[in-house]
Each structure stands twice: as C-alpha cells, then as structure tokens.
Amino acid sequence: MRALFASFALVALSACGLQPMYAGGGNGAVARGLSAVEVPAIPGRAGWLVRNELVDRFGAASDAAARYRLDVRLDDQLEGLGILGDDTVSRERRTLRARYQLVDIASGEILLDATAGSDAGIDVVSSEYAVIAAEQTALENLSREVADRIVTRVALRLREGTTRAGE
Known part of the structure; x- marks a missing residue:
C-alpha cells in the first residue's frame, strides 16, 4: 500500500510542472x-550594504560580461x-524598502520593475550604545533579507526569459 501511494505521489509531483531553478549548477x-548582472553603486550606508549583498549573490566577480544592469533605489526609515x-x-x-529595475544593457529594455522590503523591531534600552548597535544590526539583517528577495525575483525573471527562448 505504501509503495502504491509513494509511486502515485511521484507521478503527481512530476506532473505539477516544477522545475529546478538552478538546473545545470554554475553553468x-x-x-x-x-x-551577468551589474549593480551600480547605491547611495548611503544601506545602499553599500545592499549592493555588497547583491554582488555576493549574483557572483558578479566572475569573468562574465555584464548583460543586465540592476538599478536600485532604497528608502531606509527608522x-x-x-x-x-x-x-x-x-x-x-526600522524599515528598508527597495525599488529596483532590471535593465537589458544592449536594448535599454526594462525586464523587471519591482519592489522588495522588510522591517525589524528594535527595543530602546537605557544604553545608547546598545540602541545604536541594535539599529546597525537591524540594518545589516534587513539588507541581507532585501537582497535575497531581489535576487530571487531576478532569478525567476531570468528563468522565465530562458524558458521563453527555449520554447
């Protein structure tokens, strides 16, 4: 009975249309x-943090020529x-919001225009140093989270483009 259920579940899963996002690994x-995504400088401390996170995740340090540019504007509120x-x-x-556009460098076409954001709560205590440290830690964590969301959306858009090209 279990074997029958397992084989049914495998057939149902294969029919759902799920495909691995990073099929083929690094290639x-x-x-x-x-x-191939270039990330220009983003103003401010939050911009510096988000840009570094994006560059790390995109792997832009490789030898690939830039085909896309990711323009990011941030709104950091406390x-x-x-x-x-x-x-x-x-x-x-603390709230960090990003409006970003993925631009095809060759044609100037905007492939993706979206927003991402996150927020964090901070306890204000009697130690000024502790509050400042908590605010900075919150900004670092929010920068990572916003960068993760941006990379996921860009990857989905790029996968969608390769799927269309392959059809």
Whole structure:
C-alpha cells in the first residue's frame, strides 16, 4: 500500500510542472544570467550594504560580461513606535524598502520593475550604545533579507526569459 501511494505521489509531483531553478549548477542558464548582472553603486550606508549583498549573490566577480544592469533605489526609515508616559520611545521600527529595475544593457529594455522590503523591531534600552548597535544590526539583517528577495525575483525573471527562448 505504501509503495502504491509513494509511486502515485511521484507521478503527481512530476506532473505539477516544477522545475529546478538552478538546473545545470554554475553553468546553467539562470546562474550565467545572474553572474551577468551589474549593480551600480547605491547611495548611503544601506545602499553599500545592499549592493555588497547583491554582488555576493549574483557572483558578479566572475569573468562574465555584464548583460543586465540592476538599478536600485532604497528608502531606509527608522521610527519610534512605543511611547512611554514620560514621552520617551521604548520601541523603534526600522524599515528598508527597495525599488529596483532590471535593465537589458544592449536594448535599454526594462525586464523587471519591482519592489522588495522588510522591517525589524528594535527595543530602546537605557544604553545608547546598545540602541545604536541594535539599529546597525537591524540594518545589516534587513539588507541581507532585501537582497535575497531581489535576487530571487531576478532569478525567476531570468528563468522565465530562458524558458521563453527555449520554447
């Protein structure tokens, strides 16, 4: 009975149309496309962090010539949320939003125009140093998360383009 169920599950799974994102490993179409993405400088500390994360994930340090450019604009906000009776802030929220466009360098066509974002809560304590350290750590974590979301969307778009070309 279990063998019958397992074989049925395998048949159903193969019929669902799922395909591996990075088929072919580093030589696959998506991996080659990602390594051909150029990320220009992004202003500010958050921009520097996000750009470094993107370059690391795209593998842009390889010898591949840039075919695409990823233009990113960031909005980094830090706001007080919890206000105590004496008008001091007890909780902050850091929000990092990115608007990005994937541009085909040869044609100038915008292949992807999207947004990504994330936020984090920060406890405000009596130590100013601890609060500043928590704000910086939150920015570093948000930069990684936003970069991950951007890379995933770009990879999906590049895979979609290779699937269309292969049809």
